Amino acid sequence: MTTASITHPAGTPGRKWGIAGIFVGVLLAGYLLFVLTTTYDTQVKLQDSLVEQQRQGVAKHAITIEHFLDERRNDLRYLADAREISVYFENKALGMSMEYGLGSSLIDITTYFRYFVADRKTASEPIYTRIALLDAAGGMLADTAEGGAAITVDSTLADPAQVAIRVDTQRIGAEIELRMPIAYKGQASGQLVAFLSTPTFVEHFVRQPADRPGRQTFLSTEQGIISPTVAHMPPANMALSKMHRYDSYDSDGAPLERVALRIPIADSPLRLIATFTVDDVFGSSPPWRMPLTLALLTLFIGAGTFYAYRANTRNLLLKTRLDEARAANYAKTRFLENT
Amino acid sequence: MKTKLISIARKTAFVALFAATAFTATQALARDLDEIKKTGSLKHLGVPYANFVTGSGDGLDVEIMQLFAKHLGVKYEYVKTSWENVVPDLIGRKVKADGDNAQLLDKVEVKGDVVANGFTVLPWRQKVLNFSSPTFPTQIMLVAPAASAVKPIKPSGNVDLDIVAVKKLTKSKSTLGVENTCLDPSLYKLKEEGAKTISFTGALDDMPSAMVKGAGDTAIMEMPDALLALKKSPGQIKVIGPLSPTQEMAAGFAKDSVKLREEFEKFYGGIKKDGTYLKLVKKYYPSAPDFYPAFFK
Numbered sequence: 001m002t003t004a005s006i007t008h009p010a011g012t013p014g015r016k017w018g019i020a021g022i023f024v025g026v027l028l029a030g031y032l033l034f035v036l037t038t039t040y041d042t043q044v045k046l047q048d049s050l051v052e053q054q055r056q057g058v059a060k061h062a063i064t065i066e067h068f069l070d071e072r073r074n075d076l077r078y079l080a081d082a083r084e085i086s087v088y089f090e091n092k093a094l095g096m097s098m099e100y101g102l103g104s105s106l107i108d109i110t111t112y113f114r115y116f117v118a119d120r121k122t123a124s125e126p127i128y129t130r131i132a133l134l135d136a137a138g139g140m141l142a143d144t145a146e147g148g149a150a151i152t153v154d155s156t157l158a159d160p161a162q163v164a165i166r167v168d169t170q171r172i173g174a175e176i177e178l179r180m181p182i183a184y185k186g187q188a189s190g191q192l193v194a195f196l197s198t199p200t201f202v203e204h205f206v207r208q209p210a211d212r213p214g215r216q217t218f219l220s221t222e223q224g225i226i227s228p229t230v231a232h233m234p235p236a237n238m239a240l241s242k243m244h245r246y247d248s249y250d251s252d253g254a255p256l257e258r259v260a261l262r263i264p265i266a267d268s269p270l271r272l273i274a275t276f277t278v279d280d281v282f283g284s285s286p287p288w289r290m291p292l293t294l295a296l297l298t299l300f301i302g303a304g305t306f307y308a309y310r311a312n313t314r315n316l317l318l319k320t321r322l323d324e325a326r327a328a329n330y331a332k333t334r335f336l337e338n339t
Numbered sequence: 340m341k342t343k344l345i346s347i348a349r350k351t352a353f354v355a356l357f358a359a360t361a362f363t364a365t366q367a368l369a370r371d372l373d374e375i376k377k378t379g380s381l382k383h384l385g386v387p388y389a390n391f392v393t394g395s396g397d398g399l400d401v402e403i404m405q406l407f408a409k410h411l412g413v414k415y416e417y418v419k420t421s422w423e424n425v426v427p428d429l430i431g432r433k434v435k436a437d438g439d440n441a442q443l444l445d446k447v448e449v450k451g452d453v454v455a456n457g458f459t460v461l462p463w464r465q466k467v468l469n470f471s472s473p474t475f476p477t478q479i480m481l482v483a484p485a486a487s488a489v490k491p492i493k494p495s496g497n498v499d500l501d502i503v504a505v506k507k508l509t510k511s512k513s514t515l516g517v518e519n520t521c522l523d524p525s526l527y528k529l530k531e532e533g534a535k536t537i538s539f540t541g542a543l544d545d546m547p548s549a550m551v552k553g554a555g556d557t558a559i560m561e562m563p564d565a566l567l568a569l570k571k572s573p574g575q576i577k578v579i580g581p582l583s584p585t586q587e588m589a590a591g592f593a594k595d596s597v598k599l600r601e602e603f604e605k606f607y608g609g610i611k612k613d614g615t616y617l618k619l620v621k622k623y624y625p626s627a628p629d630f631y632p633a634f635f636k
Contacts, residue, residue, distance in 0.1 A: 087573040094485055094577040099494040100501075101480075101578035104566045107626035 032298050036291040043287030051243055054281050055261060058274040061208065061217065062263045068205050069268055072127070072196065073163040076180045079116060080160075080192055084108045085133065088141070089184040109133060109142040117144050125200045129174045133182070135190045153191055157181050160188075165268040167221045173198050175226045176270070198226065206272070214277040220262070221269045234260035234275055243281060369431060369449050369593030372411075372602055380416045381408040384428050384451030387419070388543050389564040390623040391457035391475075391588075399623040400455035400590075403474070403607075406615070407453075410606045418451045422520045422543070429454050429468060430593045436463045436519050438526075443467065452599060454591035457563065459521035469594055471603050473587035475620075475627075476634040478562040479521060481505050481514070481579040484551045492580040505580035508557075509534035515546055515555035522559045527582045547576050563624060 079085075088105035096102040113131040120127045132143040138153035149171075157164055160183045167175050174195040182190040198219075206219050218225050218233070225233055238244040243259050250256045259281045263272045375381055383404040387394030392401055401417065408415035420428045427433045428451055433444035439462035459477055460470050483489045489512065492504045510533035516524040517539055524536035537555050539546050547568040550558040557579065560568070565578055590607075592600040610616040617635065620627055628635040 083570075083573070087570060090574040091569060091577065094574075095491045096578050097491055097494050097580075100491065100580050101562075101565065101569060104626050104630050105569070107629040108570070110629070111625050 028302075032295070032302075035298075036295050039294055040287055040291040043290050047283055047287055050283055051281055054274075054276060055241070055243075055263075058217075058261050058263050058272060061274070062265050062272045065205055065270070065272060066266050066268075068201075069165060069265070069270075072178055072194070073180075075116075075120065076163050076178055076192055076194055079113070079131070079194075080180055080182055082109070082112055084112045085182065086184070089189055093184070106142050110144065113142060113144045122200060122204050125204070126197055127200055128194055129197045130193075130195045132193045133190055134193065136188050141190065151193055154179060157191065158188070165270070167223075167226065167269050169221070169223055169226050171195070176201065214258075214280065216275045218273040218275075220271045220273050222271075225273065234258070234262075234273060238262045238273075240264055240271070245278070369429065369595045370452050370599075371596045372598035375413060375452055375599065376411060378413075380414040381411060381453070382416045382418050382451040383408075384418050384420050384425055384454045385456040386422055386425055386543075388457045389561075389567050391455070391563075398456075399475070399619055400457065402619050402622075403590075403610070403616070404453065404455050406610060407603060407606050410609075411602065420450065422517055425454055425456075425458075426464065426467060426519075426591075429591060432467075434463075434467055434519070436461075436523065436525075439463055439466075441466045449593070452592075452596065453603070457561065457588050458591050459561065460587050460589050461521055461526070464591065467594070469592045469596075469600055470589040471592070471600060472607060473589050473634075474607070475563070475588040475624075476585055476631045477521075477588055478581055478585045479527065479583035480560055480562055480565050481509065481557050481582050482547065482550070482560050482565055482568075482576050483557045483579050485574050485577050487556065487577070489557060489579055491577055494580075498581055498584050501581050502583065505582055506532045508579060511535070512556040513537050515539045515550055515558035517543065517546075517559075521561060521586070524559060527559070529582075547572070551575050563627070566626070566630075 084105065088102070088109060091102050091105050098106075113133070117126060117128045117131055130143070130145040130148055132145070132148070132151055133141045134151060134153050135141050136153070140151070154164070154166075157179060158181060160181045163178055163180045166177045166179060168177065169175055171177075175198050176196040178194045178196070180192045181188060182192055202219060206217055208215065208217055220226060222237065234244070234246050234248075238260060240262050241264075243261055245257055245259055248256050248258045257278050258275050259278055260273055260275045263274075264270075265272055370378075381404070383401070385392040385398075385400065385404075390398055392398040396417075405415045418428070427447045428449065431449040432446055435442040435444060441463040454468075455474070457475065457477070458464075460473070464470070489508050492501060492508070495501055495504070506527065506529065509529050513535040514524055514529055515537050516522045516529075518525075522543075524530065524534065529536055534557075539549065539554070539558075541549060543564065546558050547560065547565075549555070551572075559582060565576075568576055569578070590603060592603070607616070610619075617628065620635065
């Protein structure tokens with residue numbers, strides 16, 4: 001009989017321990033699987049939470065911009081109620097001519113618009129670059145910009161209560177336009193058009209304080225990005241409200257993967273794009289790493305424990321056999337002594 | 340004894356008459372620069388009118404005269420007068436306007452040194468006083484209530500033709516005006532056109548509302564005043580068209596006040612050059628520089 005060939009007949013305690021061992025082993029394996037699965041789920045949820053946190057941060061920022069645009073809509077409604085504008089249309093309805101009185105009303109409107117542009121500021125910078133009033137046929141009635149680019153009337157606008165926001169990416173520095181129909185005694189009489197200063201808007205309402213390096217925000221439409229751009233921009237037509245990985249480069253030109261999120265700005269064609277480093281969004285390690293590490297550690301510990309148990313069992317067995325051999329030898333010696 | 344008494348009486352009467360004449364003669368003479376500086380005050384004759392003299396102590400012409408007084412180093416004093424008396428109060432003689440001419444009538448007390456209240460340069464006024472360089476552009480217009488059947492003319496591009504067209508519209512219409520001023524219907528020969536002219540004796544600023552209430556079918560107004568009325572009461576009145584070509588307003592000085600007028604010219608040139616004048620114009624008539632760009636350039 002060698003230590004290498006220890007067998008137990010059926011029903012002996014050794015076989016019972018085998019069955020129990022298997023059962024405990026299965027339990028342990030099940031528990032380990034449960035822990036690994038739970039750990040992985042937790043990591044995934046943590047990552048999702050981080051992503052959601054970033055998404056909510058950008059969504060909050062988009063709401064701030066929506067409020068700013070709502071205030072601008074209110075500006076146009078306020079302007080449309082200006083006494084100067086109603087005086088003009090009143091005098092026009094009376095048949096007065098531009099040469100003899102009516103022209104003075106338009107000068108008053110322009111003066112008032114200029115005062116409004118100079119007055120509406122944020123951090124001492126003008127919010128508007130230009131405000132103009134067109135008649136129903138598209139003729140320019142009043143304009144704060146002398147010799148400004150031509151503005152055409154938008155015949156699709158009908159509802160005087162609605163202020164439409166349009167974007168023309170060719171109009172550098174004043175891409176965003178607000179437009180509102182004017183009605184006099186129920187008749188469409190013209191349109192009020194105001195152009196926002198893009199540098200002021202972007203600087204004070206789009207750009208965020210650089211509290212963490214690597215984060216940028218941009219303004220865009222379906223046609224493209226309208227903020228001042230930098231190299232390696234994210235694509236402008238990403239799916240809305242979803243994190244999107246894209247390739248960029250760091251300051252040394254080394255490839256760098258970044259993440260971008262595009263959020264719509266309600267009631268406008270504008271989109272807010274925020275870009276982050278991958279770590280800022282998904283954490284510094286993938287969710288499977290922790291469970292894998294845990295699993296490997298468990299396996300290592302388990303293997304070590306099993307090996308130690310086996311070694312211990314063999315030692316015990318060997319000791320038992322040795323004791324038995326000694327006892328048998330002693331008994332034999334006593335028998336021989338007695339005979 | 341009797342002869343002696345008569346001689347004394349005659350001498351006394353002569354002295355009294357001489358004194359009265361001298362006094363009257365002195366009263367009939369307006370003050371010039373030296374006397375103003377000696378007395379230490381500049382008397383500004385003003386009639387509340389539009390934003391030239393608001394009646395509340397300010398106005399374009401009030402501020403200009405206040406600056407002029409400061410320029411002279413004297414106190415500013417406002418002397419309220421009326422359209423009827425403004426010229427007599429300046430020159431010390433009653434005046435009757437007769438077309439482009441003027442008749443000097445009785446002597447009266449001189450009450451002021453300079454007239455400035457949207458004072459239009461008219462030929463008959465030029466006969467009896469001296470004007471400064473023009474201080475503001477104007478034009479005489481015919482206005483009517485908004486609901487009036489009289490419609491504004493369509494400009495022809497020729498102001499003389501426009502004037503003819505406007506005058507035709509006054510036929511059989513009662514037209515409010517103010518005698519002896521630039522709003523005098525006789526200056527525009529409206530009676531000859533068949534208009535019924537009515538002399539308005541209230542404050543000039545009240546004439547538009549009086550017309551709207553039925554005091555007249557139409558009224559004569561100066562353009563700056565008409566524009567203010569259009570702003571204050573939109574939809575109440577309408578401008579029909581011109582009764583005159585573009586005119587000018589200026590400060591008025593008595594013929595005797597030569598040095599005063601010369602000093603005003605120096606002062607006025609200075610405030611035009613340093614921008615003070617334009618600032619004041621924009622304060623009281625913000626749209627004027629754009630409406631009359633040639634005048635204010």
